[in-house]
Amino acid sequence: MATALGATTVCLLAMLAVAQAILYVRDKEASEAIADAAVARSEAISLARRAAAEQAARIGKPPCSAADIDALREIAFRSSYISDIGRIHDGRLVCSALWGSSRPYNLPAPHLSAGPIQLWHASDLVGSPYAGSNLIAEGDSFTVSSPSAFERLDPARTSAVSIQTRDSAFAFRSLSPVGTAANRSAVHAKRCSDVANVCVHVVSPRHLLAELPAGLLAGILAAGASVGALLAFLMIRHRTMARQTIQQRLAVALRRDEIELAYQPLRRIGSHQLLGFEALSRWRPSGDDEIPPTIFVPIAHRLGLSPELFRYVLVRAMNDLSAALRQHRHLYVSINAEPVDMAQESIVRYVSSVTDSFGVAPEQLRIEITEREERVSAIARNNMEALSVLGYRFLIDDFGTGSANFSRLAQSPFQGIKIDRMFVAAINEESPLCPVLPGMYRIARELGLEVIAEGVETEEQDLLLARIAPEAIGQGWHYGYPLSLAEALAAIEADCPCSHPGQARIRLGVGQ
Numbered sequence: 001m002a003t004a005l006g007a008t009t010v011c012l013l014a015m016l017a018v019a020q021a022i023l024y025v026r027d028k029e030a031s032e033a034i035a036d037a038a039v040a041r042s043e044a045i046s047l048a049r050r051a052a053a054e055q056a057a058r059i060g061k062p063p064c065s066a067a068d069i070d071a072l073r074e075i076a077f078r079s080s081y082i083s084d085i086g087r088i089h090d091g092r093l094v095c096s097a098l099w100g101s102s103r104p105y106n107l108p109a110p111h112l113s114a115g116p117i118q119l120w121h122a123s124d125l126v127g128s129p130y131a132g133s134n135l136i137a138e139g140d141s142f143t144v145s146s147p148s149a150f151e152r153l154d155p156a157r158t159s160a161v162s163i164q165t166r167d168s169a170f171a172f173r174s175l176s177p178v179g180t181a182a183n184r185s186a187v188h189a190k191r192c193s194d195v196a197n198v199c200v201h202v203v204s205p206r207h208l209l210a211e212l213p214a215g216l217l218a219g220i221l222a223a224g225a226s227v228g229a230l231l232a233f234l235m236i237r238h239r240t241m242a243r244q245t246i247q248q249r250l251a252v253a254l255r256r257d258e259i260e261l262a263y264q265p266l267r268r269i270g271s272h273q274l275l276g277f278e279a280l281s282r283w284r285p286s287g288d289d290e291i292p293p294t295i296f297v298p299i300a301h302r303l304g305l306s307p308e309l310f311r312y313v314l315v316r317a318m319n320d321l322s323a324a325l326r327q328h329r330h331l332y333v334s335i336n337a338e339p340v341d342m343a344q345e346s347i348v349r350y351v352s353s354v355t356d357s358f359g360v361a362p363e364q365l366r367i368e369i370t371e372r373e374e375r376v377s378a379i380a381r382n383n384m385e386a387l388s389v390l391g392y393r394f395l396i397d398d399f400g401t402g403s404a405n406f407s408r409l410a411q412s413p414f415q416g417i418k419i420d421r422m423f424v425a426a427i428n429e430e431s432p433l434c435p436v437l438p439g440m441y442r443i444a445r446e447l448g449l450e451v452i453a454e455g456v457e458t459e460e461q462d463l464l465l466a467r468i469a470p471e472a473i474g475q476g477w478h479y480g481y482p483l484s485l486a487e488a489l490a491a492i493e494a495d496c497p498c499s500h501p502g503q504a505r506i507r508l509g510v511g512q
Contacts, residue, residue, distance in 0.1 A: 024187065024206065031189035031204035033295055034154050038161055038200040039191045040298065041150060045081045046196040049136060049143045052085050056141040063087045063140060064095035072097040083422065084144040088137045098436065103129055112170040119170050134172055148422040150175065152294040159204040165197050249285060250296055251305060254312050259283050261316050263488040265480035266334065266452065270470030274495040276332035278475065279317040280482050301338055310341040314354055320485050322358035324492050331492065334366035336397065342380035348387055362391030368418060370397040384413040395452065417444055421455025427464050441469040
């Protein structure tokens with residue numbers, strides 16, 4: 001009897017050890033995925049900074065003259081992840097694209113010098129126009145990275161992320177976890193770039209067996225002695241698919257309808273009238289934790305799955321919301337796309353046939369294009385123009401951080417802009433970015449462009465925007481969190497109680 005009990009105990013311990021090992025593999029892969037994303041973002045920022053500095057060096061106008069500042073502004077608007085660019089002389093910031101020559105500033109000694117490049121950390125810039133950002137100077141020009149450049153690498157904010165030079169002499173950014181116990185066991189990941197002087201260190205919480213769902217843990221413990229270890233492995237393996245890469249799983253997820261949509265409200269700032277929703281992709285593989293779009297959307301783009309993802313989201317959004325859109329013709333749904341999605345040969349016919357089949361009018365669909373490293377090709381532009389003629393509307397997403405600018409927008413198929421959240425955050429702060437949003441709104445209105453301000457999170461921001469841009473559309477937590485389909489339909493009924501198109505009376509419904 002004692003021998004049998006001892007054998008059973010050994011078997012159970014083996015099963016638990018196998019289960020814990022597989023949880024470790026899952027946590028390690030998640031940590032490495034964050035590190036990979038941070039390295040890719042760092043490389044993109046580095047390339048954007050170099051390109052901006054090279055363009056500034058070729059301007060050929062007297063430094064800080066009106067012509068030079070205009071050229072710097074053009075570079076700033078066209079640059080990804082760069083919030084400002086300007087001139088530096090003898091350690092003094094002389095002028096910039098954002099503040100012209102009105103706020104010169106004497107810099108302290110650089111935090112780090114590497115050949116012709118000098119770096120100042122955010123902590124070095126307290127009291128300057130760039131508190132909270134890093135500044136890099138090369139020659140007679142300097143660049144400032146966007147405060148939001150490293151946002152959304154870890155949407156759950158459970159990991160500590162440190163982005164440094166290879167020798168750890170300079171920290172570009174440190175992201176701290178929220179709500180994670182300091183003494184919790186952790187897994188570590190490190191990745192270094194092959195093209196930039198950057199290494200990323202990630203510390204993520206390690207999940208323990210005690211945190212597993214009670215039913216799953218009970219199933220492991222109840223497994224028989226002869227097959228227990230194997231069964232434990234298969235049960236956890238089925239739950240996490242830990243050894244299968246995200247790349248392999250994404251293609252399967254699209255075929256199995258694993259991508260869910262959440263719908264974030266869009267409201268008129270001046271009246272809080274509900275105008276529509278942005279469809280946001282959410283991927284939670286069966287029995288596993290959610291994989292954030294900041295990870296799977298770039299992977300889809302890299303693997304050539306972006307057009308398939310766009311079509312999937314379009315059909316899913318139409319299937320979810322078409323009845324409500326037919327009933328309330330003033331509402332619309334906005335979905336995200338990459339330039340490559342619009343370059344597909346049959347995209348005009350596909351989009352129009354999908355919306356026609358669901359009875360949704362073209363003007364009830366907005367397509368948001370993020371134009372960063374990848375320019376819109378001639379084929380994509382022609383397709384977008386053809387769709388625009390049919391009544392579909394295109395918006396530039398994250399305007400002010402990518403390559404788009406107003407001079408190009410005036411001659412493009414875009415009918416609106418989404419102003420990046422960093423400019424919204426700056427309107428109630430002492431920041432050189434403070435006057436940017438009002439200027440963008442005024443120019444956009446003069447060009448007849450629709451304006452959406454994203455990232456509105458506080459009542460103070462809402463009140464300021466109501467004075468600055470009352471006809472703009474607001475999006476952010478203050479107007480409503482991303483909603484499930486059932487919650488979105490309930491929000492529509494709460495704001496639009498009548499059932500006949502064109503007769504809806506809108507009620508105030510902030511923060512649903």
